[in-house]
Amino acid sequence: MTYNLTEGCLETIMAGGDVSNPIIQILGMKKIQSGSSNKERFRLVVSDGKHTVSQAMLAAQNNEQILHAGDNTVVRVVRFISSAFNNQNSGKEQRILLLLEVDIVAPGNVVGRQIGSPVQLTDSKKNESAAPKKVPQQYAPKPNEVASTGYNYSGENNAPSLENQMVHPITSLSPYQNKWIIKARVTNKSAIRTWSNSRGEGKLFSMDLVDSSGEIRCTAFREQVDKYYDYVQVDKIYFISKCQLKAANKKFSSLKNDYEMTTTSETIIQECQSDDTAIPTTCFNFVTIDKISNMEEGALVDICAICKNVSDVQVFQAKTTGRDLTKRDVALVDQSNTSINLTLWGNEALSFDGINNPVVVIKGAKIGEFGGGKSLSCLSSTLMKINPDIPESFRIRGWYDQVGCNENVVDISAKSGLSPFSSPWLSFKEVKDKGLGNGDKADYYQTMATILLMRSENLTYKACPTESCNKKVIDLENGMFRCEKCNREYPNFKYRLLSSINMADWSGNTWVSTFTSEAETILGMTAQEVGEQIENNSEAAANIVERVNFKQFVFKCRAKMETYNDEARLKTIAVEVKPVHFKEYNNYLIGRIKQLMS
DNA sequence: CCCCCCCC
Numbered sequence: 001m002t003y004n005l006t007e008g009c010l011e012t013i014m015a016g017g018d019v020s021n022p023i024i025q026i027l028g029m030k031k032i033q034s035g036s037s038n039k040e041r042f043r044l045v046v047s048d049g050k051h052t053v054s055q056a057m058l059a060a061q062n063n064e065q066i067l068h069a070g071d072n073t074v075v076r077v078v079r080f081i082s083s084a085f086n087n088q089n090s091g092k093e094q095r096i097l098l099l100l101e102v103d104i105v106a107p108g109n110v111v112g113r114q115i116g117s118p119v120q121l122t123d124s125k126k127n128e129s130a131a132p133k134k135v136p137q138q139y140a141p142k143p144n145e146v147a148s149t150g151y152n153y154s155g156e157n158n159a160p161s162l163e164n165q166m167v168h169p170i171t172s173l174s175p176y177q178n179k180w181i182i183k184a185r186v187t188n189k190s191a192i193r194t195w196s197n198s199r200g201e202g203k204l205f206s207m208d209l210v211d212s213s214g215e216i217r218c219t220a221f222r223e224q225v226d227k228y229y230d231y232v233q234v235d236k237i238y239f240i241s242k243c244q245l246k247a248a249n250k251k252f253s254s255l256k257n258d259y260e261m262t263t264t265s266e267t268i269i270q271e272c273q274s275d276d277t278a279i280p281t282t283c284f285n286f287v288t289i290d291k292i293s294n295m296e297e298g299a300l301v302d303i304c305a306i307c308k309n310v311s312d313v314q315v316f317q318a319k320t321t322g323r324d325l326t327k328r329d330v331a332l333v334d335q336s337n338t339s340i341n342l343t344l345w346g347n348e349a350l351s352f353d354g355i356n357n358p359v360v361v362i363k364g365a366k367i368g369e370f371g372g373g374k375s376l377s378c379l380s381s382t383l384m385k386i387n388p389d390i391p392e393s394f395r396i397r398g399w400y401d402q403v404g405c406n407e408n409v410v411d412i413s414a415k416s417g418l419s420p421f422s423s424p425w426l427s428f429k430e431v432k433d434k435g436l437g438n439g440d441k442a443d444y445y446q447t448m449a450t451i452l453l454m455r456s457e458n459l460t461y462k463a464c465p466t467e468s469c470n471k472k473v474i475d476l477e478n479g480m481f482r483c484e485k486c487n488r489e490y491p492n493f494k495y496r497l498l499s500s501i502n503m504a505d506w507s508g509n510t511w512v513s514t515f516t517s518e519a520e521t522i523l524g525m526t527a528q529e530v531g532e533q534i535e536n537n538s539e540a541a542a543n544i545v546e547r548v549n550f551k552q553f554v555f556k557c558r559a560k561m562e563t564y565n566d567e568a569r570l571k572t573i574a575v576e577v578k579p580v581h582f583k584e585y586n587n588y589l590i591g592r593i594k595q596l597m598s
Numbered sequence: 599c600c601c602c603c604c605c606c
Contacts, residue, residue: 195600204600221599252601262599318604325604345603370606379603 003074003106004273005049005115006164013082014053014095014121019166021278023105024048025115026066026073029058042066044099049116056097070108074115077102159268162239169213173259175245183272184209184216185237187282188363188383192225205229206381208255208282209240215255215283217381218243220263228269237272237279253381254300254364256285282383284363286392290336292376293412294595297369301376304361304392305332306400308339308409310354328352332360332376333409335399337587341413342376343368348384357400359393361385371443372424372434373413408584410591423556425588429507437559437570446556448580449503451522451548456541459519460531462493470496470516495531497523499545501574503555510572512557518577522548554578554585 006022013019028045040063044056058066066073079100084093167183188208195201206219218240220228232238243261253260263269284302292301309331318325328349333339342365344352363383365376378384387393396404414424426434426445436443464471464483473481473493481493497519501512516527523530523544533540556576561568 193600193602195602197600199599202599206600219600249601314605316605320604321602323604327605343603343605366603377603379601381601381603 001106001110003111003115004163005047005074007048007050007116009164010046010048010051010053010097010121012166013080013097014055016082016084016095022048022077023164024075024077025111026069026071026075026108027052027114028071029067046097046099047114047116047118050118051121052118053097053121055095056099058102059098059100062099062102065104066102068107069104072108072111072113074105074111075099075102076105162241162268162270163272165239167211167239170209170211170216170257171214173216173245173261175247175259178242178245181239181241182209182211183237183239183276183279184211185279185281186232186234187215188381189229189232189234190380192229193380207232207234208383209238210281210283211279214257216257217248217253217255217260218263219260224263224265224267228263231271232269235281237274237276239268239270239272241268242266250300251298252300254285254302256283281390282363282385284361284390284392288336289332289334289338289340289412290410290591290594291598292340292367292374293338293591294598295367295374297367297374299367300364300379301367302361302363303332303334303340303365303376304359304390304396305334305340306357306396306404307331307354307360308333308357310352313349326350330354330360331411331413333400333404334396335404337404337407337409338591339409339411339413340374340376341411342378344378344384348378353386357405359387359397361388361390361393370413372426373411375413408581408587410584410587425592427505427507428510431510431557431559431570432508437561437572442558442560444556444558444575446554446576447505448552448554448585449505450550450552451501451503452509452550453502454522454545454548455500456545459499459541459545460495460497460527460534462531463496465490465492465494472496495527497527497530510570512555512572512574514574514577518574521577522551522553552580554580 004023005025006019009019009022009024025047026044027047030043032041032043042058042063044058045052045054046056077099081098081100082095083098084095162181165181168180170182170184173180173182186207187210190206192203192205194203202222203225204219204221205225206217209216209218242264244264245259245261248257248260286302286304289303289305295301307330311329313326313328315324315326317323326346326349328344330342330344330352331339332342364379365382366379368375368377423444423446425447427447431445436445461472462475462481464473464486466486469483469486471483471485473483476482476489480489480491482489497516499514499519501514502509503512514522520526530544533544555574558573558575560571562571
């Protein structure tokens, strides 16, 4: 077992410099008198493999664990202070190293030996380096140490190991300073993509890097794709240095960083062997689904949601490129009681398993807009995790299983009448203002409306009795009925309904045509019952329609502009009539109020 | 140096 001590760190520290989480070895411990305090204190001899320092003290709270671990213990120093004081005898400045917080990497009995051949850090050395306030130095490791570990993948074969050097937080990186090393976890790696345009062609891939300070995207082009693509693995930690930084384009990345980086031929990427839990996994900036209705098309978002439904895989040809595309739609819902459609492509579409309503966490999905509804689409750079072990995931699992599965949701992807989702809620005024029905195709919407008047004239008609044929028949007045469509005469017919209804919502009123099925729902009678009553009593039609005045329903409407005598008029047909589901309707209203307030 | 991510 090799322990990588942070070689040379003591020289830096004892000169007043900073080193992040240095790894050192404790060679010896000696109990000292602690003056006024009753607490035991220990003086340590510590080594970084290159130098030893005996002016080190252990903070009292660490005593027990270190005593127990014994001599030769290797520790990671999480917090330390190097405190300067003037030696009363010599008059020189000296420093004492106080170890405030340490993590044991390996106890003494496991290490079993002194690592390396450290020499005492001399006073002259300390004074020499104390002169200018030191920036950490670059320390070349012993050559065989890098070779033997075999995890070095750098620009040059004999590039120095970055392992024992000071690392910089990702958030500190900028184009103005190029001497840095980061220690970051790769949280996402794109597929390799090729491009070809007027400026040339090539290939690239990108990866997302995270440390405790933040995140950044790194892209590799051309020959660096070959060099790094297989080497770099998601979830592993790497030391990275010498990439080029430039301003990030927010359109293509949801990462919280104003910069992004590109590998160069100078770049060094080295795997960090130990999994450091201090380096976080992916950093998400979740928004709730309801917020997406107010966000711009093209923006990228992170969401944590439950897969409520999945569509089958669909294959179609892209209009522009002619390529065969594979997709699958996933309906996602979260605690905002709002659902949105997420489109998966290619292999992700094929392999997606929506069984048991898994938690779906996505980072960097693109917001799309279609038919008035919002939707999400996965890009090649989008990270998707199913049932990840993160608090938000457990929280939404609990919510869905206990509450969410029974809630009614507002679907912000709602669009055309043919979609598996419901149509968008629009008021009659909005229908008018938005100019619905002016396109080539009909537009669909739903509204909660009150019936003001249902026309009784020609409420029923006699239709062909053949099940699939609803054509009006001609009464031959001899007990037979002729259907022109079927080119047949029948001894019977069936009643069908047809009526115009003037209906109003809060914003205005409009005339809507209804046919048999919807009129039956409104009237609460079958077409046959209506027809028979009218046949027996000519006054019946007026009475029947009068009963529905001021009744309220949710109407799903189909709107299409049509031309009568050179005059354009919006023709509206009720294609579905449902009783008002107040909980669902209130969800919609609450959603709109929230939209107005945000 | 890409930045296309497609369809209804």
